[in-house]
Amino acid sequence: MRAIICILLLVSQPLTGILAPFYQSQSEIEAILDNQELQECLGTTYPITSLVQNQKGWLVSNELYKVQVYVKYEYDGKLGPANFTVTFDCPKKSRNHHGP
Numbered sequence: 635m636r637a638i639i640c641i642l643l644l645v646s647q648p649l650t651g652i653l654a655p656f657y658q659s660q661s662e663i664e665a666i667l668d669n670q671e672l673q674e675c676l677g678t679t680y681p682i683t684s685l686v687q688n689q690k691g692w693l694v695s696n697e698l699y700k701v702q703v704y705v706k707y708e709y710d711g712k713l714g715p716a717n718f719t720v721t722f723d724c725p726k727k728s729r730n731h732h733g734p
Contacts, residue, residue, distance in 0.1 A: 665720050675701040675725040699725040
């Protein structure tokens with residue numbers, strides 16, 4: 635009887651987000667780096683120097699610019715990795731840039 639109750643409790647819970655946080659963040663990073671908009675925001679002259687997760691998503695920086703990337707999840711109740719979209723804020727000059 636306990637086994638049936640445990641199974642019912644497990645089945646009644648949302649199954650989205652079962653993927654381990656490490657692999658979910660890996661998916662987010664890959665989606666950001668593969669997005670053409672990141673290249674448009676930061677340019678291709680300088681390498682990425684920082685990729686930091688924050689409350690909004692990720693802050694990506696190079697020597698000249700930093701851009702906030704928002705991660706929005708779309709929960710559909712399916713088992714496995716959660717679906718999400720990434721959107722990019724306008725790039726801002728990095729504080730450590732001392733050029734023209």
